[in-house]
Amino acid sequence: MNNADMRVGAGNRPPRSAFVRAVTTVGSYAAQMAKRPLSFIGTLIVIIFVVLAIIGPVIAPYSAREFIRDENGTLVRRASPSWEHPFGTDKEGRDVFSRVIWGAREIILLPGIATVVAVILGTCFGLTIGYLGGWLDEVASRILDSLLSIPALVLALVMLGTLGPSPVGIVIVVVLLYTPIVTRVIRSATLNIRDSGYVEAARLRGESTLYILFREILPGVLPALAVEAALRFSYAIFLIASLGFLGLGVQPPSPDWGRMVEEARGEYLRAPWSLWAPAGAIAFLVIGVNLMADGLRRIFRYEGGKDA
Amino acid sequence: MFIHKVRWQKGSIVRLLTVGVLAVLILAVGGVASAQDGEGVLRVGMVSPENLDPATGSNDPEVLFNRTIYDYLVEVTPDGVLAPNLAYDWEISEDGLTYTFFLEEGVTFHDGSAFSAADVVFTFNRLQELGSPATSLLGEFTVEAVDDLTVAFELAGPNADFMFGVASRFALILKDGTENPNVLGSGDDLFANFNGTGPFILSEYSAGERAFFVANENYWIEGQPMLAELEFLFIDDTLTQIDALRSGVVDFIFKLDVDQVPTLEGASGITIVDRATNQHPVIRIRSDEGALGEDVRVRQAFKYATNRQELLETVQEGFGVLGNNDPIGPAYGQFFDEDIEGVPFDPEMACELIQEATGEERISTDFYVVDAFNYESLGVALQQQWEQGCIDVNILLRSESLYYADTEWLEVDLGITGWGDQPVPQGYLVQAYVTDGIFNETHFSDADVDELVAQAAVTADLDERAAIYSEISQIFAERGPVIIPWFASVVGAVSDNVSGLEMHPFPGQTDFRTVSVNE
Numbered sequence: 001m002n003n004a005d006m007r008v009g010a011g012n013r014p015p016r017s018a019f020v021r022a023v024t025t026v027g028s029y030a031a032q033m034a035k036r037p038l039s040f041i042g043t044l045i046v047i048i049f050v051v052l053a054i055i056g057p058v059i060a061p062y063s064a065r066e067f068i069r070d071e072n073g074t075l076v077r078r079a080s081p082s083w084e085h086p087f088g089t090d091k092e093g094r095d096v097f098s099r100v101i102w103g104a105r106e107i108i109l110l111p112g113i114a115t116v117v118a119v120i121l122g123t124c125f126g127l128t129i130g131y132l133g134g135w136l137d138e139v140a141s142r143i144l145d146s147l148l149s150i151p152a153l154v155l156a157l158v159m160l161g162t163l164g165p166s167p168v169g170i171v172i173v174v175v176l177l178y179t180p181i182v183t184r185v186i187r188s189a190t191l192n193i194r195d196s197g198y199v200e201a202a203r204l205r206g207e208s209t210l211y212i213l214f215r216e217i218l219p220g221v222l223p224a225l226a227v228e229a230a231l232r233f234s235y236a237i238f239l240i241a242s243l244g245f246l247g248l249g250v251q252p253p254s255p256d257w258g259r260m261v262e263e264a265r266g267e268y269l270r271a272p273w274s275l276w277a278p279a280g281a282i283a284f285l286v287i288g289v290n291l292m293a294d295g296l297r298r299i300f301r302y303e304g305g306k307d308a
Numbered sequence: 309m310f311i312h313k314v315r316w317q318k319g320s321i322v323r324l325l326t327v328g329v330l331a332v333l334i335l336a337v338g339g340v341a342s343a344q345d346g347e348g349v350l351r352v353g354m355v356s357p358e359n360l361d362p363a364t365g366s367n368d369p370e371v372l373f374n375r376t377i378y379d380y381l382v383e384v385t386p387d388g389v390l391a392p393n394l395a396y397d398w399e400i401s402e403d404g405l406t407y408t409f410f411l412e413e414g415v416t417f418h419d420g421s422a423f424s425a426a427d428v429v430f431t432f433n434r435l436q437e438l439g440s441p442a443t444s445l446l447g448e449f450t451v452e453a454v455d456d457l458t459v460a461f462e463l464a465g466p467n468a469d470f471m472f473g474v475a476s477r478f479a480l481i482l483k484d485g486t487e488n489p490n491v492l493g494s495g496d497d498l499f500a501n502f503n504g505t506g507p508f509i510l511s512e513y514s515a516g517e518r519a520f521f522v523a524n525e526n527y528w529i530e531g532q533p534m535l536a537e538l539e540f541l542f543i544d545d546t547l548t549q550i551d552a553l554r555s556g557v558v559d560f561i562f563k564l565d566v567d568q569v570p571t572l573e574g575a576s577g578i579t580i581v582d583r584a585t586n587q588h589p590v591i592r593i594r595s596d597e598g599a600l601g602e603d604v605r606v607r608q609a610f611k612y613a614t615n616r617q618e619l620l621e622t623v624q625e626g627f628g629v630l631g632n633n634d635p636i637g638p639a640y641g642q643f644f645d646e647d648i649e650g651v652p653f654d655p656e657m658a659c660e661l662i663q664e665a666t667g668e669e670r671i672s673t674d675f676y677v678v679d680a681f682n683y684e685s686l687g688v689a690l691q692q693q694w695e696q697g698c699i700d701v702n703i704l705l706r707s708e709s710l711y712y713a714d715t716e717w718l719e720v721d722l723g724i725t726g727w728g729d730q731p732v733p734q735g736y737l738v739q740a741y742v743t744d745g746i747f748n749e750t751h752f753s754d755a756d757v758d759e760l761v762a763q764a765a766v767t768a769d770l771d772e773r774a775a776i777y778s779e780i781s782q783i784f785a786e787r788g789p790v791i792i793p794w795f796a797s798v799v800g801a802v803s804d805n806v807s808g809l810e811m812h813p814f815p816g817q818t819d820f821r822t823v824s825v826n827e
Contacts, residue, residue, distance in 0.1 A: 067692045075622055091567060092622070092688060165705070247679060252703050253688045263684075266547055266568040 032299045039295020045288025053104040062095040064102035064255040069093070078271040088273035090264060096277045103255035103278065107285065110167060110250075111236035114174035119229045121175065122182025127213045127221070129183070130190025141187075147180040152239060160248040167250055170240060177239070178232050185228045189221040196220070223300030230293035234286050241282050257282050348825030349537040350806065353549040353558035356516045356542035360490035362480040363440040368563055369542075371477045371816030374490070376521055376538065377418075378480035378504035381409060381428060382471065383819075384731060386583065386812045388641070390471055394423070394481055394505065395459075404466045404768055407474075411457040415528040417483050418509050419500070425453035430484040432461070444735060446473030468768045472731045477817055481505065507533040507821045516542055527821075534808070534824040553578060553801055559825065562800035562815035566627040567682055569799050577804045582627055582797040584639045585729040585813040589683055590740075591690065591791040593722055596751035600673055600721035604787045605665035611651040613658035613697025614690065616793040623685045624794050631792035634784030635727070635736040636777050639795055639813070642770060643733055645778040648785055658697030675701035676716070676723035680708045683724045686793070718749050725749060729798075729814050733777060737761045750789035757783055 033039055052059075061084075062068060068076045068089060075093035079085050087096035129140040156173045163169045193199060194217065202216045243249045244258025252259065260278035267274050357369040362378060365371060381395045392398075395409040415423035432451045435442050448464035463470060473479070482489050483503050492513065493500045502510045505528065508521035521538040541558055543549045549561045550568060554575055564572075572578055593601035593610055601607040611633055620630055629638050632650040636643055662671055677687035687703050694701060701722065711717050717725060730736060739745050742761050743753040757780060764776045784790070800811045805826045812818045 065688070065692070067689070075618070077622065092685060161707075161710075247705065247707070251705050252677075252684055253691065266565065266571065269571040 028299075033295055036295050036298065038291050039298070042288045042291020042293075042295060045284055046292055049104055049285050049288065050108060052101055053108040056101040056104055060095075060098040060101040062098040064099050065094065065253040066098075067093045068095060078267075078274075080271075081273050087277040088271060090260075090274040091267055091271060096260075096274050099255035099260060100257070100277050100281050103257045103260065103281070106250060106254060107237055107241065107257050107282070110170055111174065111233055111240050114171045114240075115178070115229060115233045115236050117171070118175045118178035118232060119182050119225065121179045122228075123186050123218070123221075123225060125179070125183040126186025127190050127217055130187040131194050131209070131213055131217060133191075133194075137187075141184075144180045144184050148184070152177050153242065156239065156243055157246070157248065160243065165243075165248045165251065170243065170249065174236050174239060178236065182228055182232065185224055186221055189224040190217055193217050193220040223296070227293055227296045227300065230289055230296055234289035234293065237282070237286055237289065347536050348827055349539060350535050350560065350820060350823055350825050351539045351541060351558045353541050353543045353552045353561045355544050355563075361438075362482065362489055363435050363438045363442070363478050366441055366478070368814065368816035369540075371814070372818065373519065373540065374480050375477075375506065375817060376508045376820065377490075377502055377506045377510060378482065379415075379506050380475060380479060381411075381481060382475045384472070384475045384817070386810050386818075388639075388731070388813075390475055394428075398471075405463045407461040407463070407470060408454070409459045409461075409474075411459065412528055413457060415505050416526055417505050418503050418524065419483075421483065423481070423505050424456045424484075425459045426484040427481055428459045429453050430486075431479065431482050434482065435478060440478045442473055442476040442478040444473075444738070445469045445476055445732070466766045466768060468765065468773065469732050469734055476731070477814060508538050518542060529821070532821040534822055535820065538820060550801070553803065556803070559803040559806050560800065560809060561802075562798065562811060562818070564799045564801065565682060566625045566796070566799060567685070569627065569801075570625065572801050578801055579804060580799065580801050581811050582799045583811055583813045584629060585796060585798050586635075586637050586639050586733075587729045587796045587798065588631055588635070588637065588727055588792050588794065589681070589686060589796075590635075590725045590727055590749075591722075591793070592725055592750045593789050593791075594720070594750050595789040596753065599751065601750070601789055603665040605661040606671070607787065607789055608651065609658040609661035609665070609697065610694070610699065611791055612654045612661065613694045613699055614791050614793065615653040615693050616650075616791070617653070618693075619686065619689055619793040623682055623689050624796060627797040627799055628794040629797075631794050632781070632785065633790060633792050634781045634788055635741070635790075635792060636733040636781050637792075637795040640733050640777075642774050643777045645774070645781050648778070648781050650785060653693075655693075655696035655698075658694075658699070662698045670698045670700055672700040672702070673722055674720070675703050676711070676720045677703055677705050678708050678711045678717070678724055678726065679705050680726055681796075683726065687724060718747070723749075734761070734764060737780065738765070752789040754783065754787070 033043055070076055076089050077093040078091055079089040081088045085095050085097060087100060090096055090099070125140070129137045155177060159173050159176075160169055199212060199216050202212050207216075240249060241256075241258030241261075244256040245262045247259075247262065249258055250256045257278040261275060261282070264271070264275035264278070352372075354369045354372065355367075357365065357367070357373045359365040359370055360373060362374045365374060380393045382398070383391055383393045385391045394412055394415065396412055397410045399408045400406070409428070411423070411425060411428070417423060429451050432446075432449075435446070447467040447470065449470075450462045452460055454460050461470075467473075481504070486501070486503065488501050491501045492498055499510045499513070507524050507527050509524050510519065511522050512518070512520035519540040519542075523533050523536050523538075527533060541552070543552060543558075546561075546563075546565050546568060549558070550564065550572060552558045553561050553572070569580060572580055591610070591614070593607050595601040595607060601610075616630055620626065620628055631637060632648060636645075638644045638646070663669065675687060675691065677683055684705060687705075691701050691703060706716065717723060727736060727740075737757075738761060739747045740749060741752055742748070742758045760776050760780050764773055764780075767773045767776060798811070798813060798815055800815060802809055802811075807824055807826065808822045810819070
C-alpha cells in the first residue's frame with residue numbers, strides 16, 4: 001500500500017505545534033458534539049455515570065452490602081419499588097438502588113483502568129511498529145494477528161478460571177485482550193501519517209525518534225485514539241459484566257452489575273426490579289458510550305475502529 | 309469415560325435398523341405385542357448423568373438412570389424403611405455376622421436370561437473390587453450362593469449399618485460376568501451392556517441430550533411398570549427445567565434451587581413436592597493447633613453470632629428444618645435428641661467470647677464459599693450476621709469442581725461445605741468428625757467423640773445407639789467445630805396429570821414402577 005498516494009495534500013498542512021492542534025481539537029469537539037443530539041445524549045449518559053461513580057457513596061441511601069430490617073428486625077426482602085427503595089430490594093433484603101449506584105464505581109473503575117492501560121500500551125506499540133516499519137512491523141503484525149484470533153471470552157474464562165477471580169486478574173485479562181486491537185488501529189493510523197510533510201520536516205530537522213513519535217505523529221492519530229478508547233471502554237464494560245455474570249468477576253457481596261443480574265436471574269417473577277435495575281444500568285452505560293464513540297467518529301471523520 | 313457420545317441423524321440407517329431390531333426383540337420377548345401393560349409416557353427433566361457405572365455413579369441423575377434399568381436386592385422406601393425387592397425376605401443370625409437373603413423366583417434380565425444367586429454374588433464382589441462408596445456402609449464381608457435362590461453374607465465383624473449398605477443406591481444387581489455395565493456397544497448390540505432386571509429397557513440414548521426407555525413387558529411384578537414409556541431429557545440449568553415444566557415439555561423435575569421454587573407457586577397444573585432430608589451445609593471452623601478455631605471460645609463465638617432460624621427462613625426460603633450445629637438431624641427420627649439445647653443467637657455474647665479468647669475487639673478472616681446450591685447467598689447472609697458478633701469475613705467464592713477436587717476444602721480455616729443425604733448418621737461421623745476421618749475438614753480431634761463413634765458402629769440395639777448419638781450431639785453443642793443452620797428439604801415439581809409419583813428424599817431413588825400418566 002502506498003500511503004503517500006492516499007494522503008494527497010497532506011504535505012500542504014502548515015506545521016503547527018502539537019499543543020495548539022490538541023487544544024483546537026478539544027474545543028471544536030465540544031462545539032460539534034452539541035450539534036448532534038444523539039452523541040450529546042450519549043456523552044451526557046456517560047458523564048452522569050461517571051459522576052455517580054465519584055459521588056455515589058454520598059447519595060446512596062444504604063451501603064451496598066447492608067441487609068435492611070424493619071422496626072421489628074425482620075429483613076425487608078423483595079420489597080417493590082417505593083420512595084424509600086426506588087428500585088426495590090433484592091432477595092437478600094438489600095437496597096437495589098444503592099447497589100446499582102455503588103456498582104457504578106466498579107463498572108467504571110475496572111474497565112476504565114483496563115482501557116487506559118490497554119490504550120497506552122497499544123499506542124506505544126502501534127506508533128513504534130507503524131513508524132519504524134520494515135521487518136519489525138512484519139513480525140509484530142503476525143503476532144498481533146495470532147493474538148486477535150483468540151476468542152475474548154474463552155481466553156478470559158481460561159485465565160480467570162486458573163488464576164482465580166480478582167480485580168487485578170480481570171484488568172490483566174482485559175489489557176491482554178485489548179492491547180493488540182488498539183495496537184493494530186494505531187499502527188494503521190500511523191502508516192497514514194508517517195510520510196506526511198511535517199513528519200518529514202521533523203526528521204530533516206534531526207529530531208529524535210521519540211520526539212517524532214509523540215510530538216508529531218501522536219497528535220495526528222488522536223482522533224483514531226479517542227474513538228478507539230471509547231469503543232474499547234464500552235466493550236470492556238460488557239466483557240467485565242459478562243464475567244461477573246459467569247461468576248468470574250469480583251467476589252460477593254460486591255455490587256458488580258453482571259453479578260447482580262446473575263443473582264437476580266431466578267427472581268424474574270417475584271422481584272423483577274432486582275433484575276431490571278442492574279441490567280438496565282449496563283444497557284444504558286454501554287449505549288451511552290457507544291453513542292459517544294459514534295459522535296467522536298463522525299466529528300473526526302474517522303472510519304476505522306469498526307472491528308470488535 | 310464410560311459413555312460414547314452417539315449422535316443420530318434423523319432417518320439414518322443405523323437408527324432405523326436399531327429401532328427395527330429392538331422392535332423385533334420386544335415382540336419376541338414380550339410374546340404378544342398388543343398386550344401392553346401400561347400406557348402413557350412420563351418425561352423427566354434432569355441434569356445430565358455422567359458416570360453410568362452403577363457401582364460408582366453417585367448423583368441423582370446417575371442413580372435414577374440406573375435404577376430404571378436395574379433392581380435392588382432390598383431398597384429404602386421414601387419413608388426410610390427397608391423394603392424387599394429382588395430379595396423377598398432375609399434373616400440375620402444371632403451373632404449378627406451372617407445375613408441370608410431369599411430371592412424372587414422367575415425373574416429375567418432384559419436379554420432373557422434368568423436371575424439367580426450368582427448375579428448377586430457377582431454384584432457385591434464387584435462393589436468391593438471397585439471400592440464403591442457402598443462399601444463404607446457394607447464394611448468387610450464375603451458373599452456366596454447357598455443355592456440358586458439363596459445368598460449368604462458373612463461379616464468380618466458386627467456392623468449395624470450393613471442392611472443400609474445392601475440397600476445403598478450403588479447396589480444395583482448386575483448380570484453375572486458383566487464387564488462394562490452401561491457402556492454403549494456397537495452395531496445391533498448398542499444397548500447389550502444395559503442389561504438389568506429392572507422395569508424399563510433402554511431404547512435410545514444420546515449423551516447429554518436424552519434417554520428413552522420402553523416398559524419391560526416381562527417385569528417380574530405383575531402389572532408393573534404402569535407406564536408404557538419413559539423419557540429423560542437432560543437439562544443442566546434448573547431455571548430451564550422449570551420453564552420446561554411450565555410449558556409442558558416435561559412432567560417431573562427434582563432438586564430445584566429453593567429460591568426458584570416460589571416462581572412455580574400458583575402455576576396451574578403443577579404441584580410442588582418436598583421431602584425432608586439430611587442434606588446440609590456445614591460451616592466448618594478448623595480447630596487444630598494454630599488454626600482459627602483452636603480455642604473453643606472462638607468456635608462458640610461463631611455459633612452465638614449465627615442466627616440459624618433466620619438463615620433457614622430467608623436463604624433456604626423455609627424449605628428444611630432447623631439444624632442444631634451437629635450432623636445428627638431430625639430426619640434420623642429416634643437418633644435425633646430434641647432436648648439438647650442449641651446455642652442461641654446472641655451477638656453480644658459472641659463479642660465477649662472473641663474478646664476473652666483473643667484479646668482483640670474484632671477478628672477478621674477469609675471465608676471460603678463453594679459456588680453450589682444457595683451457598684453464595686448463605687455466605688453473604690452470614691457475613692452480615694457475623695459483623696454484629698465482632699467477626700469480619702472476606703468472602704472468597706470457589707467453584708465446586710476446583711474446591712473439592714483440590715485439597716483446599718480440607719485445609720482452609722473457615723469455609724462452607726455441602727454434605728449430601730446419608731441413610732444413617734454414622735457416615736458423617738466416621739468420615740468427617742473422628743480424628744482420622746478421611747474428610748476431617750475441621751481437623752477436629754476429640755477423644756470422647758472418637759470413642760463414642762466407634763461404640764455406635766458396633767451397637768445394633770437402636771435405643772442404645774440413640775443414647776450414644778445423644779452424647780455425641782451434646783459434645784457438638786458444647787465444643788463442636790461446625791455450624792449446621794439447616795437440614796434441607798429436597799424440592800421437586802410434578803405435573804398434575806401424573807399420579808402415583810412419590811419423590812424419594814434422595815430423588816435419584818424415586819420409584820417409577822407405580823407411576824401412571826393420564827394423557
